[in-house]
Amino acid sequence: MTNYHVVKNIILSEEEHNTDKSLRSASASNESILRFDFKILANTLNKGTEYRLDQDWLIDKSSDVTKNQLPQPDKLDYALLRVDGEPGNKPIGASTEGSVKRGWIEIPTNAHEFKINQALFILQHPLGEPLKLAFDLDVIKDIDPSGTLIKYRTNTDYGSSGSPCFDSNWNLVALHHTGSPSYNAGTPVNAIVKLLDQRNILEKILSRQPI
Structure with missing residues (x-):
């Protein structure tokens, strides 16, 4: 999941390509890269693992927030993407015996109670x-x-x-x-x-x- 506005141009480009068969092979989604585990660990840069978007890559979207207005319940600025592969089931870093799977961030099902001045x-x-x-x-x-x-x-x-x-x-x-x-x-x-x-x-x- 990311913001809708992050992939908005890709979504609009894809919609254009879907109406023009001559453009489909040049779809921006074909050139998009999702990089996992790009971080510095023990003073060593891990360049991470690259994944591509699946051919049918857009699962769901909610359009971006109108400037200077409150988000509407159906305009929450998110996009749920389908990845080519299963990064959550793959090991973190180099694949070795006993490697820990990357896993997923838990999606809460209970509403979080926000309070002023929380961390x-x-x-x-x-x-x-x-x-x-x-x-x-x-x-x-x-x-x-x-x-x-x-x-x-x-x-x-x-x-x-x-x-x-x-x-x-x-x-x-x-x-x-x-x-x-x-x-x-x-x-x-x-x-x-x-x-x-x-x-x-x-x-x-x-x-x-x-x-």
Whole structure:
């Protein structure tokens, strides 16, 4: 899962290619790369493992937030992508005997109760750099009553859109989508889960089976 606005151009390009057969072989999705485990560990850069999008790659989407407006319940700025392969079932790093599978981030089924001044942790790739953890205490500054937006002060940079946000117990609570000089913002996972359930997709995700 990432933000809709991250892959918006690919989605629009794909729609154009689907109406023009001469363009389909040049689809932008064919050139897209998803890189897992791009990080520095013990002062050594792990360049990660590359995956491609599946041919039928877009599982679900919710369009991006209108500027200066609150997100609507059906416009939560997310895109659920189908990967060519099963990275969750593959080992982290080099495949050796006893290697640990990458696994998945647990999708919460119980609504998270946000509170002002809670801590927030964000795993991100700012400016396309290796994985970085940004965290701070007492950073949640506003929770919209609609349940579709939270604002916080945890530091992010360009390229961090689509990053997962966690509480201090490492529960997934939001999907980061906006940065500004005054605050950063994300979509609560509660809202995304509700929409996925309405669209009959949530149960398939929770089964951990390929969709």
